[in-house]
């Protein structure tokens with residue numbers, strides 16, 4: 529298996545194919561699972577990814593963010609130096625993929641970030657049978673059970689009904705969570721305009737351009753104060769408490785994240801209305817997925833590695849933590865810190 533996958537300080541390397549998957553340092557050839565910045569760093573010589581991931585990388589890092597870019601569709605097979613490569617939906621954000629690499633009858637799947645939960649803004653996750661499964665573990669502790677996001681959206685709508693004169697400021701990550709929260713609100717029958725912080729506008733426009741219907745969206749900065757009474761306003765998590773939020777009439781502060789399962793974290797961030805909505809698999813999702821791959825060996829990376837390694841070993845699977853430094857520095861993959869950039 530060492531010729532197919534080896535953990536290195538630059539990230540997961542496939543020596544036989546001469547490429548890395550989601551490298552955390554610039555490399556000659558990178559296969560990229562999705563456009564969150566801890567996975568999709570600029571500066572690689574050549575990048576292979578889905579069309580959406582490449583477009584989102586250009587939007588976030590500029591046209592010159594890689595030497596060359598090659599798009600691959602879900603399910604399409606590409607030969608890279610004799611290694612067969614296939615991208616399959618990961619259900620995490622638009623364009624997100626698991627990367628399946630095969631040679632000599634051995635198959636390795638690198639999950640990237642994933643969730644095995646319905647999301648109207650991206651293609652659904654597919655478990656893939658493999659010999660070695662390399663899984664993320666952002667929420668890899670049994671305490672993390674995300675529950676049903678529609679129940680969380682119902683809580684938000686109840687609060688809007690209860691406080692029709694107050695703006696509801698919902699902290700969301702710019703790529704994926706913002707668009708999913710809008711889609712969940714629309715699915716719940718909410719048809720009024722939804723207001724966006726400017727930092728969310730470009731990525732959201734891209735989702736709409738790719739055919740995801742998000743209804744009436746407006747920029748918060750263009751709205752009169754009176755218009756924002758009782759409105760739902762989405763913004764980057766840190767903006768909820770910044771000067772920016774002061775323009776809103778008596779705001780209710782909210783934050784949509786898997787981290788909101790931990791009450792102390794919501795309190796610490798002074799969030800009135802924590803919403804447990806995550807774009808990562810929870811403990812049950814991680815363990816069910818590992819079982820579904822029928823892999824005999826599991827490598828765990830990106831988050832709470834040890835509990836999941838232990839869970840695998842108890843079931844007789846070979847398992848190890850990868851301890852690659854650099855994942856989870858952005859988006860929901862890391863607990864957001866105060867003062868993070870909000871643009």
Ligand SMILES: [Zn+2]
Nearest residue numbers: 564641859861
């Ligand atoms: Zn991600």
Ligand SMILES: [Zn+2]
Nearest residue numbers: 566641856861
């Ligand atoms: Zn990540």
